[in-house]
Amino acid sequence: MMENVKYKLYLQDLVAILKERLEGTMKEEYSEFDLGMQMECYNILDIIKQQAEAFNIPLAELGLEHYDLEKFMKRR
Template identity: 35%
Template sequence: MEDKYKLLLFDLLGEAKEKATNSKCRLNSGQFLDHENKDYLEGYLFALYDILSIAKDQAEIFDIPLNEINLHDLDPDKDLL
């Protein structure tokens, strides 16, 4: 894979991972304004979970090392659900 695409994917998945873990922390700590905000945050987290799970599964299918796409330290099922 060309370096610029590898860097883009690494950064993009890293940003998604950070947003997902921050959303999970906010939900766990009750840092939301009202019921609607909680529902939005849960949906947002699930969307990020879905993206990160698919990316991790596809990387394994294509024999792409998870550290090359910044997913080596994430277990979406354990860390985000």
């Protein structure tokens, strides 16, 4: 494997894990602690998106192109 390709693969894998985590924060009932965890997972995915734009990394490459992060905030 080319040395630098692993960073791209790593990143794709990481984003997939974080998307799954964020999905997993959706509950019927939220404690304040749950809401804090959900908010931070959302915040970090949002940073990942913004930074991708700053680094000219297409969102599609990270599996974030049509990913509606905002839907996780609509329950508030």
